[in-house]
Amino acid sequence: MSMNLFGNWSNPLVIGKEIDLESALRVLDRFNNRCQYCRLVVNPTPHTPLGHFVICNRNTHSNSEPSNWVCLCEMCADLNSLDNLNGKGSFIELGWAKQGQINALLRVSYSVALRESDQWGDLKKASERFLNAIDTRPESWSSIGWDGEPSRLAEMMNQMIWKPSSQAYLHKLRFRFDLAPYEDAIRFWAASVESRYTNSFQALNVAAQQLEDGNGE
Numbered sequence: 453m454s455m456n457l458f459g460n461w462s463n464p465l466v467i468g469k470e471i472d473l474e475s476a477l478r479v480l481d482r483f484n485n486r487c488q489y490c491r492l493v494v495n496p497t498p499h500t501p502l503g504h505f506v507i508c509n510r511n512t513h514s515n516s517e518p519s520n521w522v523c524l525c526e527m528c529a530d531l532n533s534l535d536n537l538n539g540k541g542s543f544i545e546l547g548w549a550k551q552g553q554i555n556a557l558l559r560v561s562y563s564v565a566l567r568e569s570d571q572w573g574d575l576k577k578a579s580e581r582f583l584n585a586i587d588t589r590p591e592s593w594s595s596i597g598w599d600g601e602p603s604r605l606a607e608m609m610n611q612m613i614w615k616p617s618s619q620a621y622l623h624k625l626r627f628r629f630d631l632a633p634y635e636d637a638i639r640f641w642a643a644s645v646e647s648r649y650t651n652s653f654q655a656l657n658v659a660a661q662q663l664e665d666g667n668g669e
């Protein structure tokens with residue numbers, strides 16, 4: 453399914469305002485509890501029936517008919533609006549990785565960080581390496597005094613001296629979510645994330661290596 457969320461700012465429907473719980477659960481059911489952007493699958497509980505998922509419109513151009521509703525995890529839903537990203541992380545320049553992939557790698561890294569255990573071993577090292585590597589900022593950003601804050605994105609795009617085509621440059625930006633705003637959700641998702649830890653180990657190391665090598669392009 454093609455989803456055009458990132459860089460296509462709209463506002464997701466927020467559960468409780470526009471949609472009742474029963475309709476929301478139908479949407480989750482239709483998509484097998486899978487985030488339609490990063491592919492995370494949740495196991496909702498009676499206490500958390502939506503599993504930290506949000507119902508959104510498929511894209512900015514679709515009308516808000518139920519047939520256009522999709523379910524996204526809380527992280528991906530925030531990508532639907534630049535305002536929603538304020539205070540929740542920062543932009544990075546990382547054209548070669550998909551945002552959904554970055555979300556998944558951040559989620560597993562945070563999940564390891566939150567769950568104290570002696571058993572993580574190499575996975576803990578891999579996730580720490582990934583978290584370290586992902587924070588590298590392009591030098592051109594420091595020359596214009598930008599740390600990747602969402603609130604100053606438009607201002608910084610205007611300041612860029614070499615003036616790449618704004619649209620082309622936006623396609624190279626990804627969002628590095630912080631842990632704190634999603635801590636409850638990540639604790640809830642940990643069990644689902646855990647079943648994929650083995651695959652994650654490989655993916656974290658590959659991504660860290662590419663980041664350390666400088667963009668991997």
Ligand SMILES: [Zn+2]
Nearest residue numbers: 487490525528
């Ligand atoms: Zn997601």
